[in-house]
Amino acid sequence: MIPVEGVEDQTIAVLGLGRSGRATAAALAAGGAHVIAWDDGNDTREAAAADGLTIVDLTRDEAWHGVTALIASPGIPHLYPRPHPVIAHAYALGVPVDNDIGLFFRSYATPDWDGFDRAPRVIAVTGSNGKSTTTALIHHILQECGRPTQMGGNIGTGVLSLEPAVDGEVVVLELSSYQTDLARALTPDVAVFTNLSPDHLDRHGGPGGYFAAKRRLFAEGGPDRAVIGVDEPEGLFLAGQMQMGPTDDRVIRISSGQKLDGAAWSVFARKGFLAEYRKGRQAGSVDLRQIAGLPGAHNHQNACAAYAACRAVGLAPRQIEAAFHSFAGLPHRSQLVAQIGGVRYVNDSKATNVDAAAKALQAFDGIRWIAGGLGKDGGIGALLPHLDRVAKAYLIGHSARDFALEIGQTPHEIVETMDRAVALAASEAQPGETVLLAPAAASFDQYPNFEKRGEHFTALVHALKTE
Missing domain, CATH: 3.40.1190.10 (Mur-like, catalytic domain)
Structure with missing residues (x-):
């Protein structure tokens, strides 16, 4: 742990009690600060309180007496589309707002x-x-x-x-x-x-x-x-x-x-x-x-x-x-999961936007492309120049039908789920081809994050080897 410097005997408020928020609270306490904390989630607050954190409702005016700084977790909006109410309150009171990165440096x-x-x-x-x-x-x-x-x-x-x-x-x-x-x-x-x-x-x-x-x-x-x-x-x-x-x-x-x-x-x-x-x-x-x-x-x-x-x-x-x-690469980023029957299976679940998906598509030929999820603004029209490498697309999730309308004459099938996508792509892939998960979309319609989506794809591919 890196104790925070310059906070001894100060009252510092922490907003958001996920991984970074909990670590921030501990580092502030190690630096001698009196830490009060708040999170919008009741279960999260209760878990933090059980671990000894002082939970104070920062939506109330009286909570701010003596507070010298607010440390916000990165996932909490501080300006756009609108500041979180607690951060807006800090701005109004003239309380400086920072995050763990600022404290680290x-x-x-x-x-x-x-x-x-x-x-x-x-x-x-x-x-x-x-x-x-x-x-x-x-x-x-x-x-x-x-x-x-x-x-x-x-x-x-x-x-x-x-x-x-x-x-x-x-x-x-x-x-x-x-x-x-x-x-x-x-x-x-x-x-x-x-x-x-x-x-x-x-x-x-x-x-x-x-x-x-x-x-x-x-x-x-x-x-x-x-x-x-x-x-x-x-x-x-x-x-x-x-x-x-x-x-x-x-x-x-x-x-x-x-x-x-x-x-x-x-x-x-x-x-x-x-x-x-x-x-x-x-x-x-x-x-x-x-x-x-x-x-x-x-x-x-x-x-x-x-x-x-x-x-x-x-x-x-x-x-x-x-x-x-000797670099093996990272999971979910152009990760070679397996080679089965001459077919490569590549997990690029981190390709959550069009630019990342385009780079993944350019890395391979003869692609059985698994795409879709929660699409982002602007659609996937920018991928059209790279779809000549795609033998067939297997479209999943919330944006499957929207993607189908945008990919033109590229052979495709709306399969909805990862299970069906992997099974069908595996049955149709030919030796020398690549089954590529590069969704060009967020995962939140079907998975809590891109890691879970990639892990599901990986598990399905490994199951193919035992069939």
Whole structure:
């Protein structure tokens, strides 16, 4: 646990008592704060009270006497589409609102660091797609190279549940737009921006607000190095804002699919090969084609981002390349579940939006595509250029009929459920084809989250092997 600094003898309110909220309350208490807490769910409040937390109804005016800050969990709206009533109350009273990310960045460094030979560092990764894989890959590379490292944030361990730093450690954080938008402190040593595509627009008041939430990690964080994907206009804009000029190598530009000329420092992938250029000269290269844990152009972008971040903390190209080969990938992200009768079964349940699904579709040929769920604004028309790879689509969930109307002449069948989709796709797939779960939709119509959806697909595939 990382005790929160600067809160001794203060009364701090915590809103939301899920994983991050409970960890935040414990870290505040460890820092000497008097913690009061609230959650909209009665069962959650009762469980927290049973564990010793002081539950106070923050919807009541009298609850705010002496409160110096409100710490909100990331899933709770603080601005759009409208602030949660408790957060609105804090605004009206002039009580500062923060989250666990802000507390982490103000508390991670301690006087103990004065005795370290090498100061700990923080790499923070954000973006629309690929940030989980990029975060896990950076963490894996550091482990393989013998560097002390921890991983947390939006993946794995909550930030305040991480252990205090040790000499030379590198903490790797995945940060969502919900987390970067509200944090009052953002000071990573290396910040990574993978890419941007429309997502969470209701929460951020549109695409501009969504990008602004990501941009805060760079504009307010002031990282020593910024690794920025420049395959979209927003990335180009951000890189331009962060650089003082074309010779400024504090920005490492990355791309999947285009050669980057003229940048002081760049890492890009083309035709399966990663190349690093610095000050006009090639500094490293990696053949990505045979790396099983990083299939497809979207994973090659993740590889470029991770490679660049690791180079920024001093690792050598050959160290990074060796670690690539032992990376197994993450569950639910282009995860090879099984090969049965010459047919591959791939779980990309994390492909919850059109851009992520497009990247998954581009990674394979001869696809039996399982798609659908709770569709997002804008539909899936943008996937039409990639559907020539699809032998047949098997449509499930709430948006199955809407998807059927949008995919044109692509062979398809509305099957409603995952059970029927896997069974039918398996019966029709031919050797050399891939049964791909890439839903292009949220999971909440049939599953509590994308992980449960992917786990159901995986279990159904494993059951095929026993039939």
